[in-house]
Structure formats: structure tokens, C-alpha cells
Amino acid sequence: MEFTSILFYVFSLFFVGSSLVMITSRNTAKAALWLILTFFSAASLWLLLEAEFLAITLILIYVGAVMVLFMFVIKMLDTEASTLRAQFTRYLPLGIFVSLVVIVQMALVLNAGPFDLETVGLPEQHGPSYSNITAIAQQLYTVYVYPFELAAVLLLIAIIAAITLVHRTQVNSKKQNISEQINVQAKDRMRFASINKDSTKENK
């Protein structure tokens, strides 16, 4: 058995195991952490497939950004177990239906043939000096440049939509204008008054 196959089985074991623990874990924060381990194992598997750019992007985006936001939400939520499980039976049929649909779809696609080893063949093995980031960049910015740009615009629209949905200007909020605060000069805060000596004597 080659060393890479041992690595493959180790990472696959981590992958399957951690995803199983993730869906059975009762503590939301722990579940999120197991999901992070799942992402790491997936990234390691991709590294074995010589897809180093994809692997590192997976960690960068999903572990570094998406899951951090998840943790953020979990921290602020009330994670009382009873409230989380309150309407479990009500949503159970819907959940079963959705997961069944997903499983059937995946089975249909994966068994259809385009992913068979016979049709695709073994992926080409490259040496350690091979770099797939240039290959990806060349494809992405020449052949697929319009889909790429379209996806970017779509994401921008999503961002703007999310902001317009959530952001409402409050009428009574005491908002601070930070630019004004930073650009304040000494003369705005201090007032020099010239006091007449004689007038102060009279007051006494």
C-alpha cells in the first residue's frame, strides 16, 4: 500500500467521522467545530488530488470566513436545548422529504455515467513542480471570463439586497459622525475669552 493511500484513508475516516459527529452533536458550538474539521479533511483530500488551490480556498473561505460568522451567530443565540428541539416532530416530515430528494438526486447524478472511471479515466499525475493555479487562472480569465464576471455581479447584487433589507435609518438614534470627531480642531473645542482685569476686581 502506498503512503498516499494511507493518507487518503486517514483523511476519509476523519471526514466521515467528523461529519457524523457534527450532525449528531447536541451542542451547537461543538457541531460547528466538527464541521470545521470536516472542511479541513476535505481540503486534505483535495490536496491529495493535486488541487492545492481549491483546497486552500476551501479553508480560506469556509473555515476562515463562513464558519467564523456561524460561530458569531451561535454566540449570540440562546442555545437552550429545549427551545431548539421544541417543534422537532412538526418539521421532521419536511426534513425527511428534503433529505430523501437530495439523496435521490445525488444517486441519480453519480450513477449516470459521466463520473465513471471508465468514461473519465484516472486523473493525470503531475510532478511536485506542477502548479495548477496558473492553469485555473488561464481558464477562468479567458474561456470562462463572462460566467466569472456574471457570478461576481450576482454576488454584488446579493450584498446590496441584504444591506437594503436590513439597514433602516433609525429616526431617534444618537448617531456619531466619526469623521467629524476625528477631524476636530483645538479651536472647535476651546474658546479663548479675553477678560478685563478691572472687571474681575469689581466682581470680588
Added chain:
Amino acid sequence: MWQSFVDLTHQLIPWFNGSLADILIIVIKGLALIFPLIIMMAYMTYAERKVIGFMQLRIGPNRVGPFGLLQPFADVFKMLFKEVIFPSKSNIYLFLLAPILAFVPAVAVWAVVPLGEDFYIANIDVSLLYVMAIGSVGVYGIVLAGWASNSKYPLLGALRSTALLISYELVIGFVLVTVVMVASSVNLNTVVESQSGGILNWYWIPLFPMMIVFWIGALVETNRAPFDVVEGESEIVGGTHVEYSGMPFALFFMAEYFNMIFMAMLAVLMFFGGWHSPFEGIPFLEGLFGFVPDLIWLLIKMSFFLFLYFWIRASFPRFRYDQIMRLCWKVFLPLTIVWIFVVALMTQLGIGPWF
């Protein structure tokens, strides 16, 4: 002797195909990098206290050993023998996982750092991306510490610092993009290699504003003053570290200093020509300083940035949280995006001081 050892391992376990020996070599290389780093980190705490002491007209540590030189070790042993206190009603596993999650990425990023021309642990092709990816994992230490402590101040500190770290990662990412565009490579070795040839060829000239932005971003990412909102002693007691004592706290501390050294190193590699001598290509001086090894140049440049940390900490008062956020989203982000277009134009038209 080393070769015979390698041969022996090859004979012992033939079905490992020589991989075990490779792994052993990698482990030894890693240890050879981590131990000097730990010593460096220990003496950084000493240097920090001395430098800030002198800046504030104090003496700094001078009790343990000559000039207080053994102070770091005294601190380490104090930390080791302290009791680890677990807050009641906290999740003990997550509570102990947090410092580990803060420390491991801080060490793991060093795997791709080139210290010389052929002096590195791994020379991977996407090392700048790797640095970004692993660096972003360090946030979990703070998030978990804040959440698992089950206490007010850690939660507040974790909340605001997580938001900060995510925001400034964006800015640092854009700065890296400009560097990648100029060097036309995401490999740190190649980035340094393309800056060869004297102080005028380093990227700090064409990317000067980016260097400033990067350094401020680095201060935020490493939670240093004036952006140390995680701890904020005068505001929220000690932030995420409130409930930690003994070695778990020491791990947070070490992670912070490892990150600091790493950010200084990254600044040197990207903007200050890495291990290249500043006098390359200058007729007389090149020969005069020819005897200085590459590593020494690298360490000198890095020490300058490490000194900057202390200097800045002694000079500036703490920023307010919303002001740091404004600085990120309304000042740095537009600036970096504009500079990306400027760099793109300059590389396309072939103008600029890089060759």
C-alpha cells in the same frame, strides 16, 4: 551517519516507500525552526519591556540575571507552576481547546516562510494563500475563548475582536493581491526572488501606501496596541484572557508573539526584499558588506519591524472600536481597491520602478 540512519529506516519499513524517513526529516526541520522561534519570542517579551521602559524613562526588568536577561525564563516557570482555574458552568473541553486553536495556526504558518534562498521547510506554490488561510483560522481561538469562558468581558472582547479580525483580513488580502500582481506569483520564494538587486528594487517603493496599510492591518491582526481591543485592560478587564491562568494563558500569549514575529517577517518578505542585502548592485558597498549572511539581513530587517511594534505601543493611545472599523471599511478598503487598479495599469503599461 545521517544517511545510514535514513537507509536503516528504509530497510526496516520497506512498504512505507521511504516516506517515513521524509516525515522524520520534516519533523526535525520543524523542530529546528520552532525552538529558535520560542527563544526569540521569550526575548521579545524582555525587549518589549526594556524598550517601553526606556521610552517611559524607566529601567525595565533588571532583577533576574544580569540586566534582567533571565526574566523571560522566570516568567515561563511562574506560568508553568500556576494553577489552572476552570470557571464553573463553562464548557471545559472548548475552554481548553481555545488556546490550542490560537497557538497551532500561529506555528503552522511558519511552514512556508523562506528564510534564505534554499532555506525553508516547504516551498509550496500557493504559499501566500496558505498564509492567509491558516492565519484566518487563528480567529477561532479568540471566538471560542470568549464563548467557552461563560463570562461577560470575554464575550465582549471576543465579539468585537472577531469582527475586527474578519474586516482587516479583507484589507490585508487586498494588499497581498497588489504584491502578487507586481511579483506575478503567489509563491513567497518567487516574490522575494523578484525583489533581488538592492534597496531600490524592493517593493516598498512602488507599493508604499500598501505597506503602511499592511502594517496597520498587521497591528490589528496581532491585537497590538493601539488596536488591542481584545484585551483592552482599561475597558473590559482583560478581554478573552480574563478566565485563563497558567499554561492556557501562556499559550495565548505565545500565539500573540508568534503572530507578531510572523507578521514582521511577512512585511520583510513582501516589501523589504526578504533575505537580499540592501547594497546589491551598488559598486563599493556590495563588496564591503558581502560577508554578511542572508539570514542576518533578514533578521535585521525583521528586528526593525519588531521594534516598530514596541515604538507604536509606547506612542499611541488606544483607538475606539468604531473608529478602527471606520478606518478599515471607509479608508483602507477604498484605498486598496484604487491601488489595485493603479498597479494593474502600471503593470499593463510597463511603467514603474520594478524590472
